Amino acid sequence: MKNCIEVKNLNKSYGNRVVVKNLNLTVKKGEVFGLLGPNGAGKSTTIDCILGLKLFENGSVQVLGMDPTKERKQLFERVGVQLQSSSYQGNIRVGEVCEEIAALYQSPADYYDLLAQFKLDHYLKQPVAKLSGGEKQKLSILLALIPQPEVLFLDELTTGLDTEARREVWQVLTALKEKGLTLFLTSHYMDEVEVLCDRVCIINRGETLVTDTVPELIRKSPYKRLEEAYLWFMKEEIAI
Amino acid sequence: MKKFFTLLKVEGKLSLRCIDSIFFGVCMPVGIMILIGLIVGQNPAPTDAGYTLIQSSFGALITVGICATAFMGIPLTIADYRDKKILKHFFVTPVSPTMLLWVHAVINMLLSLVSALLIYAVARTFFGYEIIGGKLAFFGSYLLVMVSMYSLGLLIASLCRTVKTANVVCSIVYFPMLFLSGATIPFEIFPQPLQNVASFLPLTQGIALLKSTSLGLETNLFLPLMVLVGSLVMGIILSIRFFRWE
Numbered sequence: 001m002k003n004c005i006e007v008k009n010l011n012k013s014y015g016n017r018v019v020v021k022n023l024n025l026t027v028k029k030g031e032v033f034g035l036l037g038p039n040g041a042g043k044s045t046t047i048d049c050i051l052g053l054k055l056f057e058n059g060s061v062q063v064l065g066m067d068p069t070k071e072r073k074q075l076f077e078r079v080g081v082q083l084q085s086s087s088y089q090g091n092i093r094v095g096e097v098c099e100e101i102a103a104l105y106q107s108p109a110d111y112y113d114l115l116a117q118f119k120l121d122h123y124l125k126q127p128v129a130k131l132s133g134g135e136k137q138k139l140s141i142l143l144a145l146i147p148q149p150e151v152l153f154l155d156e157l158t159t160g161l162d163t164e165a166r167r168e169v170w171q172v173l174t175a176l177k178e179k180g181l182t183l184f185l186t187s188h189y190m191d192e193v194e195v196l197c198d199r200v201c202i203i204n205r206g207e208t209l210v211t212d213t214v215p216e217l218i219r220k221s222p223y224k225r226l227e228e229a230y231l232w233f234m235k236e237e238i239a240i
Numbered sequence: 241m242k243k244f245f246t247l248l249k250v251e252g253k254l255s256l257r258c259i260d261s262i263f264f265g266v267c268m269p270v271g272i273m274i275l276i277g278l279i280v281g282q283n284p285a286p287t288d289a290g291y292t293l294i295q296s297s298f299g300a301l302i303t304v305g306i307c308a309t310a311f312m313g314i315p316l317t318i319a320d321y322r323d324k325k326i327l328k329h330f331f332v333t334p335v336s337p338t339m340l341l342w343v344h345a346v347i348n349m350l351l352s353l354v355s356a357l358l359i360y361a362v363a364r365t366f367f368g369y370e371i372i373g374g375k376l377a378f379f380g381s382y383l384l385v386m387v388s389m390y391s392l393g394l395l396i397a398s399l400c401r402t403v404k405t406a407n408v409v410c411s412i413v414y415f416p417m418l419f420l421s422g423a424t425i426p427f428e429i430f431p432q433p434l435q436n437v438a439s440f441l442p443l444t445q446g447i448a449l450l451k452s453t454s455l456g457l458e459t460n461l462f463l464p465l466m467v468l469v470g471s472l473v474m475g476i477i478l479s480i481r482f483f484r485w486e
């Protein structure tokens with residue numbers, strides 16, 4: 001299977017503060033890859049570097065065999081991105097933000113279908129500002145799906161969603177995965193990671209602690225669930 | 241091109257939904273025109289012998305719309321979109337965020353043109369105004385003043401890191417430009433010391449140019465042209481140098 005995302009020896013610091021240290025990872029086509037770590041671990045910075053939004057000191061990044069900074073236009077026809085805590089133009093309506101994003105791509109998905117899948121179709125004429133937090137979050141995932149991406153980046157995909165909405169999002173993503181979508185996500189919810197991810201990488205303060213499949217990760221730890229295993233890898237004391 | 245027009249349509253609708261941009265950009269300038277016309281329209285201008293006050297101040301009044309779009313509309317929209325990461329999000333699409341900036345430049349240009357045309361229509365219909373000088377020279381001067389002021393607006397957007405500072409800076413720039421450059425209150429009635437200070441405002445020079453071309457005067461336009469072209473070049477160079485997408 002060919003690699004969709006390849007990161008080699010990525011280093012990034014802000015001034016003297018090292019945010020990403022010697023990160024290596026590869027994501028194969030059709031794989032769901034989770035980047036895990038506590039707040040401030042460097043997850044969003046890593047995503048920004050992979051997407052070419054931030055420059056880095058050294059290392060190399062390739063997505064679909066392309067350099068994101070040099071081949072931005074071709075690459076982002078095929079890559080969907082949901083950035084953490086996205087917000088929208090004041091006064092904009094759901095239908096308008098979809099129309100605007102769809103206009104940017106050569107062969108966009110039918111956003112009416114997507115709105116129906118995410119149960120947002122009856123909000124077409126509603127101002128985005130009036131949606132609930134969870135609905136806004138679903139909308140931001142929906143917008144990332146408009147390019148009909150081969151690779152999808154989701155930064156904290158279900159933060160703020162209720163249980164039911166989370167399940168809806170999982171269903172849509174699992175269906176897309178079966179069609180061959182490659183997914184790169186960050187999440188703080190280990191149940192979600194267990195359901196969705198094939199492989200995960202745990203980082204803390206920019207350093208990679210471990211990269212493995214979910215079952216292997218649990219097996220390496222003395223625990224039976226990913227959440228405990230995760231905390232064990234983080235060398236946290238669990239008070240029971 | 242289709243991308244551009246779809247963006248123009250959606251972003252244009254959003255601008256029209258904002259009452260403040262319509263109010264400051266169109267309603268207020270037209271209102272001032274009507275007020276001045278009603279109060280002193282047919283009186284002779286205080287300094288320009290042989291012209292009515294409407295004739296003498298038309299060139300100034302049509303810059304009120306430019307002022308509102310250049311020092312409120314453009315910088316505040318950019319600061320807001322940057323704050324909301326909307327510009328950043330355009331980096332992860334096949335379209336450059338520069339296109340979004342162009343879309344807003346065009347929307348604001350259209351808004352100031354509408355405002356200028358309405359002022360002209362009101363002046364002509366109700367106060368019998370007609371441009372005395374060459375129309376082409378006048379339109380050219382108008383466009384130069386517009387792009388020059390827009391480059392300064394862009395500079396404000398580049399230098400202000402947050403919406404809050406942009407708001408403060410816009411007010412600090414907008415109101416003096418509006419009241420001291422002669423856009424609303426005729427420059428000629430200011431006392432001499434105030435005139436000396438106000439001459440430093442780029443818009444004062446822009447209005448001097450517009451007034452001269454609208455009246456067809458043969459004054460020396462070297463200073464206004466230098467100031468406007470200088471502001472344009474400086475504004476663009478410094479904006480590019482300091483611009484941040486997020």
